[in-house]
Amino acid sequence: MSFKSLGLSTSLLHAINKKGYTEPSPIQEKAIPLVLERKDVLASAQTGTGKTAGFVLPILEILSQSKQPKRRPIRALVLTPTRELAAQVFENVKEYSEFLPLSSTVIFGGVNQNPQIRELRNGVDFLVATPGRLLDLHSQGKLFLNQVEVLVLDEADRMLDMGFLRDIKKILPLLPPRRQNLLFSATFSKEIKMLAGSFMFDPELVEATPENTAVEKIVQKIYRVDKGKKAPLVIKLIKEGDWRQVLIFMRTKYGANRLSQRLEKKGITSAAIHSNKSQGARTKALAGFKEGKIRVLVATDIAARGLDIPLLPHVVNFELPNVPEDYVHRIGRTGRAGASGEAISLVGAEETDLVRGIEKLIQEKLPTEVVEGFEPEEQAQPPREVPGRNKPGKKKPHNASRAKANNRQQGNPEAKGRPGNKNKSGGGKRRFRPGRHR
Numbered sequence: 227m228s229f230k231s232l233g234l235s236t237s238l239l240h241a242i243n244k245k246g247y248t249e250p251s252p253i254q255e256k257a258i259p260l261v262l263e264r265k266d267v268l269a270s271a272q273t274g275t276g277k278t279a280g281f282v283l284p285i286l287e288i289l290s291q292s293k294q295p296k297r298r299p300i301r302a303l304v305l306t307p308t309r310e311l312a313a314q315v316f317e318n319v320k321e322y323s324e325f326l327p328l329s330s331t332v333i334f335g336g337v338n339q340n341p342q343i344r345e346l347r348n349g350v351d352f353l354v355a356t357p358g359r360l361l362d363l364h365s366q367g368k369l370f371l372n373q374v375e376v377l378v379l380d381e382a383d384r385m386l387d388m389g390f391l392r393d394i395k396k397i398l399p400l401l402p403p404r405r406q407n408l409l410f411s412a413t414f415s416k417e418i419k420m421l422a423g424s425f426m427f428d429p430e431l432v433e434a435t436p437e438n439t440a441v442e443k444i445v446q447k448i449y450r451v452d453k454g455k456k457a458p459l460v461i462k463l464i465k466e467g468d469w470r471q472v473l474i475f476m477r478t479k480y481g482a483n484r485l486s487q488r489l490e491k492k493g494i495t496s497a498a499i500h501s502n503k504s505q506g507a508r509t510k511a512l513a514g515f516k517e518g519k520i521r522v523l524v525a526t527d528i529a530a531r532g533l534d535i536p537l538l539p540h541v542v543n544f545e546l547p548n549v550p551e552d553y554v555h556r557i558g559r560t561g562r563a564g565a566s567g568e569a570i571s572l573v574g575a576e577e578t579d580l581v582r583g584i585e586k587l588i589q590e591k592l593p594t595e596v597v598e599g600f601e602p603e604e605q606a607q608p609p610r611e612v613p614g615r616n617k618p619g620k621k622k623p624h625n626a627s628r629a630k631a632n633n634r635q636q637g638n639p640e641a642k643g644r645p646g647n648k649n650k651s652g653g654g655k656r657r658f659r660p661g662r663h664r
Contacts, residue, residue, distance in 0.1 A: 232258045234287055237325040242283075245321060251276035253434035258284045266407045266429040268422050270414050275434060277410050278318050278380070285376050286319070289351055290326045292375075298329060298349025299373040305357055305397070307385040308528055309334040309505055310512070315380060316354045328352060335359045336505035343368050357385070357393035364400060371400045382411045383418050383551070391421070398425055412555060444557055445568045448581065448594040452602045453574040456544055457485060459600045460572065461492050463542075464522065471515070472522045472540045475556050477547070479526055485544065486524045496522040527552055535559060543571035546580040550587040575602060 229242050229250055250258065253271035260267050261284035271277040285302045292301075306312045316332035323330060330352035331345040339359070346353075346369050353369075363369050379385065385394065407426045411418060422429060451459050464472055476482040479500040489496040497511035497520050514520040516535055527547060538560045547553055553571075560567025571592070573581055585591055596602070 227255055229283075233262050234258070234283060235290065237290070238283060238287060238322060241322045241324050244324070247279075251280075251434070253277045253432065254280045254283070256432045256434060257281065260430050260432065261285065261406075261408060262287060264288070264406050266426045267409070267432055268419075268426065268429040269408070269410045269432040269434075271410070271412065271432075271434040277412075277434075278315055279322070281378050281380075281408050281410055282315070282318050282322055285352070285378070286323050286326060286328065288376065289328055294327070294351070295373070298351055300350055300353045300369065300371060301373060302352045302376045302378075303371065303374050303401075304352075304354045304378040304380055305360070305385070305394070306354065306380045307356070307388050307390060309336060309356060310508070310528070311381060312354050312356050313509075319352055319354065323352070330354070333359045333363065334505070335362070339363065339368075357390050357397060361393060361396060371397070372402060374401045374405055376406045376408065377401060378408045378410065379421075380410050382409050382421065383415055384411075384555075386415075386417050386421070387549070394421070412558070444560055445566070446557065446571075446590075446592055447568070448571045448573050448592050449600075450594055450596050450602050451572050451574065451600050453576070455600050455602075456572045456574070457488055459597060460485075460542060460544060461489065461494065462597070462600075463570070464489075464494055465492075469540050470518065470521060471535075471538060472542060473515075473535070473538060473559055474522060474524045474542045474544050475547070476524060476526055477545045481545070482524045482526055486522070489522055489524070494522055495520050496524060498524045499528070500526040501528050527556070539567055541567065541569045543569070546571060546573060546577045546584070548580070550580070550583040553584045554588065 227250060229239055229247070232250060232255070234242075253269065253275050254277075257267055257269050257277075257280040261281060267281075269277065269280065271280070281304075289301055304312075304315055306315060312332050312334045316330065319330045328351045329349060331342070331350050332354040333339075333342045333346075334356040335358050339362070342359075343363065346363070360369070364371065379394070385391070407429070409418070409422050409426065409429070449459065460474065463469065474485065476485060479498075479502050482498040482500050486496040486498040497514060499508045499511050503511070511520065511523065515523040524544075541557050541560045543553070543556060547556065557567075557569035560569060571581075573594075581592065
């Protein structure tokens with residue numbers, strides 16, 4: 227099947243050809259006709275399979291075919307969970323709309339709002355936004371959503387994970403009741419389906435691939451290694467394998483900073499991105515990574531969905547995510563658009579249960595190896611026996627004080643008072659007992 231057979235205009239086909247795409251992916255093939263029919267769509271596709279084009283292309287077609295109001299109100303709205311993902315979607319919108327008389331922009335927090343307000347003032351047909359900045363500018367009267375024709379929730383499951391449900395519920399009443407709703411996500415959950423049922427009208431369900439599956443062309447591998455040896459091991463892999471572009475995932479911002487600094491000290495150019503970094507710093511680091519100026523990008527899960535790096539060859543899970551679904555999103559940064567990739571996880575003994583959870587989710591046994599010189603130590607030895615304590619066959623009296631008193635009454639010579647003690651009874655100093663003194 228070709229893109230032309232999907233019902234797209236010549237202008238869009240020209241933009242698609244310019245990007246080098248010849249055939250639609252499965253999610254595009256299934257979703258685009260439904261969106262063009264103005265149906266609500268609930269679509270699931272694994273990351274890296276082209277689902278962004280699955281909704282951007284038909285929306286652009288719809289907007290270009292309808293009459294354009296003079297003041298260019300916002301007619302299409304895409305909500306994303308992260309700034310990186312918003313920027314990525316906007317880039318796609320710009321590329322695909324190059325030969326169309328449509329305007330678009332992106333708004334997100336962490337940067338000066340004034341340039342965004344100027345763009346909105348000039349009129350925008352297609353808006354990509356994060357929920358927080360959208361609500362902020364709406365409360366200031368800088369944008370209006372009463373003429374939105376199409377709403378898209380992109381990576382909806384991640385939006386719920388990040389706590390955006392309340393913001394979504396605030397945004398929905400600001401939109402016209404008669405509109406088209408699209409929900410695209412890498413994974414589905416009961417919460418996602420409940421959300422969809424609350425605002426979508428008889429949606430068509432599209433599943434291009436089974437839920438929570440990893441791209442087939444991604445080679446997945448586990449290296450068993452002790453926690454303290456992970457950094458030296460990843461340095462060895464990068465240097466000996468001559469890896470030129472590596473995305474490493476950490477659980478914490480502190481851990482990302484620390485590993486990035488350690489890599490720099492070993493002569494490996496690196497940068498860390500996480501929520502504490504300014505948008506400018508994150509954009510600069512990502513640009514340097516894409517251009518090859520930075521060899522390793524160390525990221526927290528904030529980057530798991532929002533990074534689009536063509537032909538990224540290596541992803542490393544320095545620490546496994548606590549949520550198994552996040553593993554799928556992390557490794558999905560490689561193996562995109564049909565390319566091959568490698569995803570390596572460094573797993574310590576304390577992460578064994580996390581591996582089981584991931585394997586259960588993806589229904590696949592992950593191959594495990596050990597690198598020579600980085601073999602994990604054997605399980606911890608049993609506690610060392612302390613002399614005089616916990617010896618088998620000897621039990622400590624239930625009440626030690628009472629036992630000593632009995633010994634004194636029975637004339638036990640070992641219970642006599644210490645030399646120099648003025649207490650003639652030999653029992654030592656008297657102890658305070660509740661109720662004996664007032």
